[in-house]
Amino acid sequence: MKKRVLSGLLMMMDAAMINIAVVIAFYIRFDGAFSGRFAGQYIPIYTDNLLTFTLIKIALFYAFGMYQNLWKYASIEAVFQIMIAAFVANTGVVSYMVLTQQGHLPRSIYLLMFILDMLLVGGIRFSYRATRGLREHGFIRRKNCKRVMIVGAGTAGAVVIKELKIHDNLNYKPVAVIDDDESKLGSKINGVPVLGDRYHIKKVAEMKQVDEIIIAIPSGFRQELKEIVEECSKTKCKLKILPGIGELIDGKVSMKKARDVEIEDLLGRDAINIDLEEISEYLHNQVVLITGGGGSIGSELCRQIATFNPKKLLILDNYENNAYDIQNELRRKYPELNLEVLIASVRERDRIEEIFGQYLPEVIFHAAAHKHVPLMEANPQEAIKNNIFGTKNVAECADQFGAKRFVLISTDKAVNPTNIMGATKRVAEMLIQSIDLTSKTEFVAVRFGNVLGSNGSVIPLFKRQIAEGGPVTVTHPEVTRYFMTIPEAVQLVIQAGSMASGGEIFVLDMGEPVKIIDLARNLIRLSGMEPDVDMDIKVVGLRPGEKLYEELLMDEEGLESTKHDKIFVGKPFFTDLKFLERELDILSDLLLLRDQEEVKEYMVKIVPTYHRETS
Structure with missing residues (x-):
């Protein structure tokens, strides 16, 4: 009209x-x-x-x-x-x-x-x-327009500037360009001057009264992007980042597609290369079961495995809402996928046997577990029932019904554990290593650290605290953790599964450890505020069972590289299944007494590396 x-x-x-x-x-x-x-x-x-x-x-x-x-x-x-x-x-x-x-x-x-x-x-x-x-060009001023700095004077930066100038509805005015190429200093990109390199970002932002910074380097390496984001975070400007270069080639670049800079952009790791052919060989046309399939790791496993056309994908979860969400998502994205959702608890041996007998899964990813350290310290019996006996039920059924491969999702907290959650995950590793000796099924574990954005992780907590006006709470200024994004972790888990020969503990390269307090500061800066000025950071003390530092490998395990540069393998060293079965029978009886201290004390006997004292 x-x-x-x-x-x-x-x-x-x-x-x-x-x-x-x-x-x-x-x-x-x-x-x-x-x-x-x-x-x-x-x-x-x-x-x-x-x-x-x-x-x-x-x-x-x-x-x-x-x-x-x-x-x-x-x-x-x-x-x-x-x-x-x-x-x-x-x-x-x-x-x-x-x-x-x-x-x-x-x-x-x-x-x-x-x-x-x-x-x-x-x-x-x-x-x-x-x-x-x-x-x-500034001769006629638009009302209330945002003054924008573009980082990147290449093709992408030029496209962004042109689009900002053309589209009035975006209400942006590009006022400066930043680029590390000295030959471009003093030149103009679509009428906007190049005023310095990345180390001039803060100075130029103040001089030009910049409101927003757009990072237009879609082909940049992650480490380079990390450093640029860190420099941008020193300003109080809102940050956005341009999509990948593929969209530029297709002529699809649009400021509407530019997203806010996330904490993942500060990890500084380049994209992971995976062997699609090798993965496809053990997943294509197979019946794949994912326990805990509605959780953070489990649901991402479902998404990625669905792309390899399994014969049937079984999602098992005890919590119906999460399972329902991932079911709807997969049916929408993969209408041809043979998918079934099973509501069940891994604790119930009869139900697990029924499922294995009916569907005969060939590949199992066991992600069902209780993982929250403070909650499990207060409820050790529940951690043991789920993480140990639940794993025992699924692993024994995998052996009984002739599954080809069983992949346990483990954690760095299983190494020299100082909390009951880590101790239970170490017992789960011991279980699959010992069962592997006599089974035709290949049992392996994949061990990694924290994943960004997972349910209950520190990042959503920090974001919520920032949204509520603070303070942001950290347990100790020296607490350090390994971090990886959920898709990265799952890609490597699936790749590690393709390498299994039985009994290994695969250890993922988590990059450099990160101080939690640094994560908090970066998140505050990404929100356009200055830590300890606009937003307080409060140290609240270590929680029960919490370490200052996490480890990824035990001394006894050794470490060998694999053909994938981000996956390492620790050799199996626990193989005494009879000892473990005897100790677990005693532990099962102790659970009936409901004595938390006695249960924790007995866990030290099963896992000698478990140190109950907070270190």
Whole structure:
């Protein structure tokens, strides 16, 4: 509707310009003597055909698309379009006069009409473009527009600047460009000056009163992006980052696709390479069971495994809401996927046996576990029931029903544990290592640290505390953890599963350890605030069972590299299944007594590396 109104308005303006052009042509041709003898004989010819002239030209302008174009983007191509349309329109008028034999106008009048049509009709269109250009270059200021700094003076940066200038509705004004290439310093990208490298970001942001920074380096390495984000975080500007270079190649770059910078961008790791062929060999056309399939790791396992076309994907979870969510997502994205959701607890041996007997899963990813350290310290019996006896049920059923491969999702907290959760996960590792000795099923564990954004992790907690106005709480200024994104961790888990020969504990390269207090500070900066100035950080003390530092490998395990540069393998060293079964029988009896201290004390006997004292 709006477009029709604008086209109608433009037609009326053109009608006026067409006739103004005739009047000016007469004025020029007859030196302003409209009432003279020569002018007097031609003016009636024009006035008699005024409406016809106008309709012919408007009709031909319309035929040449003069009312379909978006003239705010007028360019050199539009100039040629106007020239051709004006020439054809005036030729149409001359042809009409010849065919109808209504007399004739001087040839100079037709020539002047052609020239003036181009100037006046084209002028209307380019006046709007010129006004926009003045506004873009600061001669006409837009109200309440955000002043933007672009990091990256390459193709992506140029595209961003051009788009910001074209689209008024974005309400952005690019005022500065940052680039590490010294040869670009002092030059201009689409009219915006390059004012320094990444180490000038804070200074330029203050000098130019920047409100927002857009990082436009879609092909950059993660470490480079990390360093740039850290420099940007020293300002109080809101940060956005451009999508990948693939969208640039397809011409799909849009500021609407630019996202906020997330804490994951500060990890500084490049994309993980995985062997799709090797993974496909052990997942394609197989019945795959994922326990804890509705959780953070389990649901991501479901997403990634679904792409390898399993014969059947079984999602087992005790919590129906999470299972329901991932079920709906997978059915929407993969309508051909043979998917079934099973509500069950790994604690219930009969139910697990029933599931294995009915579906005969060939590959099992065991992600069902209680993982929250403080909660499990207060409820050790529940951690033992779920993490130890639940694992025992699933692993023994995998052996009993002839599964090909069993992958246990473990944790760095299983190494020299100082809490009951870590101790139970170590027992789970011991279980699958010992069962592997006599089983045809290949049992392996994959051990990694914290994953960003998982349920109950520190990042969502910090975000919630920041949203509530603080303070942000950390347990100790020296607490250090390994971090990885959920998709990264799951990619490596699936890859490690393809390498299994039985009994290994695969250890993922988690990158450099990160201080939790540094994560808190970075999150506060990404929220546009200054730590300890705009937002307090409060140290609340270590929680029961919490370590200052996490480890990924025990001394006895050794460490060997694999063909994947981010996956290492620790050799199995626990193989005494009879001892473990005897001790677990005693532990099962102790659970009935409901004595938390006695249960924890007995766990030390099973896991000699378990140190109950907080270190």
